Amino acid sequence: MTDLDLAEPLVEEICENLDLSEEATEMATEFAHRADMEHPINRSGRVVAASAVYCAAMLVNEKRTQAEVGVAADGVSDVAIRGCYPEIxxxxxxxxPDEHAIENPGHGRERVRRSEDESPGRGVVDRIASMVRGDR
Known part of the structure; x- marks a missing residue:
């Protein structure tokens, strides 16, 4: 029998390597768990874990670059993270999209607000991509 290639067990180490908060670690762990069990993503567990960490760090305003996350995840490429995080x-x-803000109910996080130049139909994936590119 072979071991499953799961993301969830890898998240904590990646978060520790990046010195992320408990809030970011918990969110990334939740994302990875759901990616493992509820909506499998056709990528390695390490790529999914790194992408979950990248998403969580962005959403709790502890931004790390895709390259930084990739290094912390033992060499996952930023291209792999870039391809996987939108799916997560x-x-x-x-x-x-939301007219005023995006928030994850029940987690008490600050809202991620659109800048005034963003159109009402622009989603979080586009906004994060814009932040990554430095368009803010």
């Missing part, structure tokens, strides 16, 4: 956000329903 989509499954977590963070890509749904």
């Amino acid at each position: 956000l989509e499954h977590e329903e963070y890509s749904t």
Whole structure:
């Protein structure tokens, strides 16, 4: 019997390597667990874990670059993270546009607000991509 390639067990170490908060670690762990069990992503567990950490860090305002996360995840490429994180956000329903803010109910996090130049239909994935590119 072979071991499953799961993301969840890898998240804590990646978060520790990046010195992320408990809040970011918990969110990333939740994302990875759901990616493992509820909406499997056709990528290695290490790529999914790194992408979950990247998403969580962005959402709790502890921004790390894709390259930094990749190094902390033992060599996952930033290209792999860039290809995977939008799928995690989509499954977590963070890509749904909102007129005023995006928030994850029940977690007490600050809202991620759109800047005034963003159109009402622009989703979180586009906003995070814009932040990554430095368009803010």
